[in-house]
Amino acid sequence: MGRYLLRRLAFLLVSLALASVVLFVLLRLLPGDPANALTSVGASPEQIAAARHAIGSDRPLPEQFTHWLGQLATGDLGTSFVSSLPVGPEVAARLNVTVPLTLAAFVLAVVIAVPVGFVAARRRHTWYGALLSGISQLGMAVPVFWLGMILIAVFALGAGWLPSGGFPQDGWAAPADAVRSLVLPVLTIALVMSASLIRYVRSAALEVLDSDFLRTARALGASFPAAMWRHGLRNASVPVISVLGIELASTLLGAVVVESVYALPGLGSLLATGIAQHDYPVVQGVLFVSTLAVLLIGFVADLAQRIVDPRLRARLSGGAR
């Protein structure tokens, strides 16, 4: 396990290095000059050149890249071209909204999907098993923003129980308000996420329910719950864990639509404005932080899988998968 951990960590660092090069180059390939966003319309060539010099975009690419890496090494994500504020604290402030939003939605989705998916598999020949599968099928087809609109119409505009959007100015200094403003967004993401999770849980559970080892355990006299607990759960959770990892990672940035519906100041909306304004340091900073998060989530998911499934540990090549 120790050797595997080292290999996996090395792989993580190499991926992060590669990803940062790709990020940097890709962003420079985009047409559009950030200096145009900084200067007023009809600025003279000298003014544009001065703006370029001020933000350093007139320097050769390798130099810009090493400059960025040097900053990263000291934990500095750079300074926004547009607002002239440091990117790091801005990203951190956005994470204060996005991380609780994503994690709460993720936990709620798992809490919904695991029992529902299991029942849908175990009782697949009954009417409610079929109904549960049908609901999940329907849920996967509902656009997340439309669900958000409906929830707002019902619970905010209709019943008036919860705010229809926004986040308190002082953030978590007003915990009750912050939580209240996150309830509907969390519910929106969790419902859509659980719809697709139910399907994965259901098919993983079917795999286990039809398996020879479960039948053998039952034949040897184990009760269904005992056999499931001892043999079924571990086997079923291996494929589900990797799906969970991907879902969590893509929700982190994918929450941008929900953030837009509920006017939340999250990471996705920071990235969206950054892209629109060609604000490289902001875009780079957000994407770097989220790539790091994606890689870390993958790392944790891999470890969790190996802990759950000893067969993965026995395999000689402990590479990426």
Add this chain to the structure above:
Amino acid sequence: MTPADLLTRAPAPARRRGRSVTLAVGVTLAGLIALLALVSLVWLPYATDDTSGGRLAPPGDGHLLGTDKLGRDLFTQLMTGSRIAVEAGLGSVAIAALIGVTLGVLAAFAQGWLDDTLAAFLDILIAFPTLLLAMLVVAARSATLGSAVLAIGLAQSAVVARLVRILVKRVLAEDYVTAARTSGTSWPRTVAGHVLPNIWPTLVVNLALQFGLAVLAEAGLSYLGLGAPPPNASWGRMLQEAQATFTTAPAGALAPGVLLVLLVVGVNLIADGLRDTLDPATRGRRS
């Protein structure tokens, strides 16, 4: 085994009935929307810029579903919206299939560290949300249906490539490929003759699922104002425009969503039906 064998081999009658119901419902739902899209090419109840109906007219009285806040007929917009949705789905899937299959087949031949790197690269690409890739493409080009379709297609090609890579690797390990290779068949002929016929059932099912996801993604982009520009009434933009008047004129905020769900459910059901028909491995398990 040729694809024709897979299609024609008769499954057990009871299973077959359940399967054909799934397929039939899916084809009906998706077909309904496709029909709307086709009809919209030759006939629309009103011109797309006809605002004679008055603002936010209720359903009925010459306007089947009423009008939007600019006085445009809602049903007319729904029809053009269905055309845009179908176009977005087909276009994205075409791009995803073209790039994804090519990349996936090439990646399947890679070995050792190159293989690990490609796999990790695809994983990272997949974790990168489609919508954000789309924002980058829109920032580079402009907010048009073409940009949206290109972005969605590119994002999905990573998913397709990963699937194809795994499927091809599995086929390449089979004895009949070794036999073909030892008997002197060239790689291109092996891929065309043995690999593609064996992966296509799973591939087609996945592409059908991607179609539904592409329709959803296009709606999301249009909702954010990054899809087809006005006067093209994309369902996503219709919903965004109707959001402010949800409680006073609910038809505009509900109808596009309902059609969207019908189309995506329909296509997903087709995918499920196809999977059960085409893929012998899952036969009988998903009834």
